Amino acid sequence: MEGVAMKLPSFKSLAPNAISIGHRSFSRVRRSSSLSVYSAAASSATISTDSESVSLGHRVRNDFRILHQEVNGSKLVYLDSAATSQKPAAVLDALQNYYEFYNSNVHRGIHYLSAKATDEFELARKKVARFINASDSREIVFTRNATEAINLVAYSWGLSNLKPGDEVILTVAEHHSCIVPWQIVSQKTGAVLKFVTLNEDEVPDIEKLREMISPKTKLVAVHHVSNVLASSLPIEEIVVWAHNVGAKVLVDACQSVPHMVVDVQKLNADFLVASSHKMCGPTGIGFLYGKSDLLHSMPPFLGGGEMISDVFLDHSTYAEPPSRFEAGTPAIGEAIALGAAVDYLSGIGMPKIHEYEVELGKYLYEKLSSLPDVRIYGPRPSESVHRGSLCSFNVEGLHPTDLATFLDQQHGVAIRSGHHCAQPLHRYLGVNASARASLYFYNTKEDVDSFIAALADTVSFFNSFK
Amino acid sequence: MAAAISSSCCASSLRLIPFKRTLFSSIHYPAKTLILRPLKPSEIPSFRRTIITFQKISTGIVPPPSASSSPSSSGDLQPIEELPPKLQEIVKLFQSVQEPKAKYEQLLFYGKNLKPLDSQFKTRENKVEGCVSQVWVRAFFDEQRNVVYEADSDSLLTKGLAALLVQGLSGRPVPEILRISPDFALLLGLQQSLTPSRSNGFLNMLKLMQKKALHLEVKGVEDSTSESSFVSTPEAKDEASVPEVDSESKPGLVEDLGTEKIDDTDSGSNGVALGSRGMRIRERLEEELNPVELEVEDVSYQHAGHAAVRGSAGDDGETHFNLRIVSDVFQGKSLVKRHRLIYDLLQEELKSGLHALSIVAKTPAEV
Numbered sequence: 001m002e003g004v005a006m007k008l009p010s011f012k013s014l015a016p017n018a019i020s021i022g023h024r025s026f027s028r029v030r031r032s033s034s035l036s037v038y039s040a041a042a043s044s045a046t047i048s049t050d051s052e053s054v055s056l057g058h059r060v061r062n063d064f065r066i067l068h069q070e071v072n073g074s075k076l077v078y079l080d081s082a083a084t085s086q087k088p089a090a091v092l093d094a095l096q097n098y099y100e101f102y103n104s105n106v107h108r109g110i111h112y113l114s115a116k117a118t119d120e121f122e123l124a125r126k127k128v129a130r131f132i133n134a135s136d137s138r139e140i141v142f143t144r145n146a147t148e149a150i151n152l153v154a155y156s157w158g159l160s161n162l163k164p165g166d167e168v169i170l171t172v173a174e175h176h177s178c179i180v181p182w183q184i185v186s187q188k189t190g191a192v193l194k195f196v197t198l199n200e201d202e203v204p205d206i207e208k209l210r211e212m213i214s215p216k217t218k219l220v221a222v223h224h225v226s227n228v229l230a231s232s233l234p235i236e237e238i239v240v241w242a243h244n245v246g247a248k249v250l251v252d253a254c255q256s257v258p259h260m261v262v263d264v265q266k267l268n269a270d271f272l273v274a275s276s277h278k279m280c281g282p283t284g285i286g287f288l289y290g291k292s293d294l295l296h297s298m299p300p301f302l303g304g305g306e307m308i309s310d311v312f313l314d315h316s317t318y319a320e321p322p323s324r325f326e327a328g329t330p331a332i333g334e335a336i337a338l339g340a341a342v343d344y345l346s347g348i349g350m351p352k353i354h355e356y357e358v359e360l361g362k363y364l365y366e367k368l369s370s371l372p373d374v375r376i377y378g379p380r381p382s383e384s385v386h387r388g389s390l391c392s393f394n395v396e397g398l399h400p401t402d403l404a405t406f407l408d409q410q411h412g413v414a415i416r417s418g419h420h421c422a423q424p425l426h427r428y429l430g431v432n433a434s435a436r437a438s439l440y441f442y443n444t445k446e447d448v449d450s451f452i453a454a455l456a457d458t459v460s461f462f463n464s465f466k
Numbered sequence: 467m468a469a470a471i472s473s474s475c476c477a478s479s480l481r482l483i484p485f486k487r488t489l490f491s492s493i494h495y496p497a498k499t500l501i502l503r504p505l506k507p508s509e510i511p512s513f514r515r516t517i518i519t520f521q522k523i524s525t526g527i528v529p530p531p532s533a534s535s536s537p538s539s540s541g542d543l544q545p546i547e548e549l550p551p552k553l554q555e556i557v558k559l560f561q562s563v564q565e566p567k568a569k570y571e572q573l574l575f576y577g578k579n580l581k582p583l584d585s586q587f588k589t590r591e592n593k594v595e596g597c598v599s600q601v602w603v604r605a606f607f608d609e610q611r612n613v614v615y616e617a618d619s620d621s622l623l624t625k626g627l628a629a630l631l632v633q634g635l636s637g638r639p640v641p642e643i644l645r646i647s648p649d650f651a652l653l654l655g656l657q658q659s660l661t662p663s664r665s666n667g668f669l670n671m672l673k674l675m676q677k678k679a680l681h682l683e684v685k686g687v688e689d690s691t692s693e694s695s696f697v698s699t700p701e702a703k704d705e706a707s708v709p710e711v712d713s714e715s716k717p718g719l720v721e722d723l724g725t726e727k728i729d730d731t732d733s734g735s736n737g738v739a740l741g742s743r744g745m746r747i748r749e750r751l752e753e754e755l756n757p758v759e760l761e762v763e764d765v766s767y768q769h770a771g772h773a774a775v776r777g778s779a780g781d782d783g784e785t786h787f788n789l790r791i792v793s794d795v796f797q798g799k800s801l802v803k804r805h806r807l808i809y810d811l812l813q814e815e816l817k818s819g820l821h822a823l824s825i826v827a828k829t830p831a832e833v
Contacts, residue, residue: 072566398622399599399620399621399622399623399624401598401599401621401623401624402599402621402622402623405623406570406623409566409570410566410567417598418598432599432600432620433598433599461570462574462622465571465574465575465577465578465622
């Protein structure tokens with residue numbers, strides 16, 4: 001790989017595409033204060049110690065103003081993206097733009113503003129559809145978040161398809177949003193919930209899952225990437241096994257869609273949910289992907305305007321999907337901003353983001369596990385096992401809340417402590433709570449170094465009181 | 467130590483504690499029979515009938531207007547002098563330490579010296595709600611009826627906070643504890659050092675400690691209530707604080723008082739004639755409780771509106787009654803046990819449409 005020296009008189013005057021030279025080249029960029037970031041830059045994203053090549057994290061940093069601040073007297077190091085991600089300026093601009101220039105209710109009006117709002121809203125839907133390779137944008141239902149999307153499936157599909165004795169397969173590692181709705185619906189319908197436990201690698205046991213699938217199974221609802229264990233499940237295989245017995249599959253893709261290429265055609269899942277706020281989009285919007293014929297067979301979830309066709313006093317007829325499941329005025333600006341987030345991510349390229357995160361995640365894991373008394377949950381990274389870029393861990397003899405508080409107060413490092421909405425999993429692992437550091441493509445190697453140093457300091461502080 | 471507090475302080479301190487007696491949740495009670503709820507100043511006298519005497523003593527300290535209101539009041543904070551002495555010391559100590567890290571060290575130091583809590587006390591009732599980590603608090607009286615606390619936590623920082631409270635509040639009498647406003651947390655200067663969720667845990671810890679102090683006090687009151695009437699009974703065997711005495715052991719006393727003519731009117735005090743259910747209730751209670759006084763008042767008309775009454779009342783529309791019973795049978799029984807006794811006697815009625823009872827159950831000595 002050749003390094004190509006470029007003379008860059010004024011970085012700003014260059015068109016984005018002019019930077020890319022060859023497929024995988026280093027662009028030696030002079031780090032000046034006027035360095036602005038072009039997200040369309042095609043240079044490779046590596047965490048090289050070569051100070052002259054810029055990693056993806058460094059390149060995008062300026063797009064995220066929120067990261068440039070001090071908390072409690074230290075530079076902010078944000079390692080909680082699995083809880084919610086930060087938003088680039090482009091997304092914020094899109095939201096502001098909507099409200100400032102063309103805010104209007106969608107699908108209802110005839111006037112100019114409402115037509116424009118409708119166009120942008122539906123364009124956002126198309127962007128999301130393309131992002132996950134859905135075959136039609138009508139297979140995308142906008143919801144408030146992934147939790148609502150799962151509830152939609154539970155109440156709409158679940159209540160009308162589950163009978164007493166039917167089985168729904170979950171794992172013990174599911175997020176509460178993929179456990180509680182099924183509990184509620186199974187109570188109402190008499191269906192039975194079955195849980196797949198973990199194997200010795202601390203990953204849901206795929207063999208057990210396979211064995212559990214039987215003609216009684218009607219639904220398999222599992223995560224794609226675990227928000228605690230950082231493990232991923234082989235969705236394609238699971239779908240094959242499930243479809244063999246006539247069962248449907250719902251994939252909770254909240255921790256995968258933001259971080260890697262997710263192709264619903266390849267996965268062939270029946271339902272897939274994700275949240276906007278974990279993928280650089282605003283809160284208040286998420287989506288459900290559902291296969292077209294499936295959505296057409298489902299009764300409404302919420303009733304109101306938009307989802308109807310004709311309304312009489314004693315009955316109403318319903319609209320076609322996706323409108324059937326989008327009652328009331330949607331989060332229009334947020335949907336449009338989600339579309340902008342999709343554009344932003346696509347501009348960098350999901351394969352690139354994924355590659356960067358695999359490396360950075362591995363670096364985090366290695367540094368973390370080199371500290372004494374640290375126990376990281378989930379599988380060890382290897383050639384065949386790619387962990388997500390997060391680590392849930394515990395330090396022997398220390399409560400995660402103490403860790404997180406001290407890290408925040410003394411070092412400005414933001415991690416999460418608690419059960420991460422996965423109480424059954426923590427119970428299974430035999431702990432009350434854990435700490436979790438999660439990365440996103442705007443984090444850098446320096447972030448990880450700062451975290452590790454701060455953690456070491458924290459541990460020694462508390463240990464001095466033992 | 468005399469329980470001397472100003473009535474307004476008492477009432478408003480009690481307001482801090484949302485205390486619910488969930489045992490009685492299914493039964494309607496008129497306000498006057500319930501001891502445990504926030505007391506309005508005018509109702510303080512009801513406590514005088516029991517052991518505690520509240521005297522208004524002018525201490526020369528005028529409580530600031532917002533002293534006992536919500537912790538988040540931005541007005542004047544409760545003056546430090548009103549806090550228990552040990553707590554004052556602790557507050558001053560933390561105020562003298564400026565650097566956050568040093569405050570943490572101080573907190574952890576407290577936690578380290580906290581006496582561990584036996585695991586049998588790590589129960590649900592002793593757990594502090596709203597804490598990110600697990601915190602348990604236990605309270606009991608010492609010989610001087612001061613409250614002693616024990617606490618524990620799995621998180622070191624929370625343990626420090628708990629230790630701080632235990633040290634500051636232990637060995638103090640109930641009214642003093644109840645008077646503490648959470649404002650002092652601001653005085654500690656820890657508020658900034660602690661995330662909101664942890665601060666809430668701190669507030670909840672204090673609330674639980676105050677609630678437990680109050681509970682101890684009230685339970686002590688109830689026990690001593692039965693004690694005082696118990697004293698007059700010759701057959702009394704043990705001086706235990708909650709004696710379980712049933713009516714059979716004191717036949718003599720019952721006979722002495724039982725011959726008093728019972729006001730045997732057919733109508734309740736409001737003039738509504740008792741229907742068949744009312745009569746049945748009266749008969750049953752007379753039979754089983756040998757009351758000195760017995761009033762059965764049919765107040766079903768007051769509840770005629772609500773849906774539960776319509777159609778479900780066993781055809782006679784007799785669904786709500788006020789009962790006033792004075793009987794020796796109640797001696798040695800706590801309020802709970804007295805009411806339970808009455809419900810047990812009226813099981814048939816309760817099953818067949820009797821909807822609710824308001825009960826005043828006293829021993830002759832309490833009247």
